[in-house]
Amino acid sequence: QKEVEQDPGPLSVPEGAIVSLNCTYSNSAFQYFMWYRQYSRKGPELLMYTYSSGNKEDGRFTAQVDKSSKYISLFIRDSQPSDSATYLCAMGRNRDDKIIFGKGTRLHILP
Amino acid sequence: DADVTQTPRNRITKTGKRIMLECSQTKGHDRMYWYRQDPGLGLRLIYYSFDVKDINKGEISDGYSVSRQAQAKFSLSLESAIPNQTALYFCATSDAHSTDTQYFGPGTRLTVL
Numbered sequence: 104q105k106e107v108e109q110d111p112g113p114l115s116v117p118e119g120a121i122v123s124l125n126c127t128y129s130n131s132a133f134q135y136f137m138w139y140r141q142y143s144r145k146g147p148e149l150l151m152y153t154y155s156s157g158n159k160e161d162g163r164f165t166a167q168v169d170k171s172s173k174y175i176s177l178f179i180r181d182s183q184p185s186d187s188a189t190y191l192c193a194m195g196r197n198r199d200d201k202i203i204f205g206k207g208t209r210l211h212i213l214p
Numbered sequence: 215d216a217d218v219t220q221t222p223r224n225r226i227t228k229t230g231k232r233i234m235l236e237c238s239q240t241k242g243h244d245r246m247y248w249y250r251q252d253p254g255l256g257l258r259l260i261y262y263s264f265d266v267k268d269i270n271k272g273e274i275s276d277g278y279s280v281s282r283q284a285q286a287k288f289s290l291s292l293e294s295a296i297p298n299q300t301a302l303y304f305c306a307t308s309d310a311h312s313t314d315t316q317y318f319g320p321g322t323r324l325t326v327l
Contacts, residue, residue, distance in 0.1 A: 145320065146218075146304050146306075152315065198313060198314060201247075204256050
């Protein structure tokens with residue numbers, strides 16, 4: 104079993120819809136959970152960061168962590184065509200350890 | 215100017231050639247990383263360095279070497295390039311207290327014929 108699993112998509116949704124992106128993981132030692140967004144021909148950039156379990160909201164984006172299920176989610180409300188990108192989950196055990204990325208989910212928001 | 219720069223941005227080379235990819239950063243970060251990205255395989259860590267005297271192998275270091283010339287510079291070398299090293303290569307940095315918030319360069323697209 105891979106440490107981090109993420110459906111590669113592509114996922115196509117109409118503009119204005121709520122998008123749900125997910126990752127599962129196997130290592131219960133992970134404490135830090137991140138979502139990176141990567142536009143075409145660009146490097147990834149940090150979108151959301153969560154420590155341990157719970158929810159974190161930033162504008163239209165909500166990151167959710169369920170450590171008991173080893174499952175993390177990113178919700179995008181009122182999706183826009185500009186949200187079309189690849190979203191990579193990432194996680195780490197502590198702030199001195201390397202982080203492990205998921206393979207990324209390609210998201211297309213249809214105008 | 216970009217905080218993390220990579221040179222070259224694109225490179226086509228032949229099997230057996232030695233290639234160096236360079237990364238420079240102006241963020242003042244101690245930690246630097248090299249990743250490769252392949253379709254269907256995601257981002258995989260090649261090497262990372264927590265300071266100038268610290269170099270660590272990542273998930274897929276075979277066939278690669280690195281040099282941390284200064285705090286701001288971290289280069290990746292392919293001693294004898296092979297076609298399956300064709301990929302998109304990213305350099306990233308993070309500050310001394312975390313690995314979770316990484317800042318990525320624009321990437322180098324390398325093709326080995």
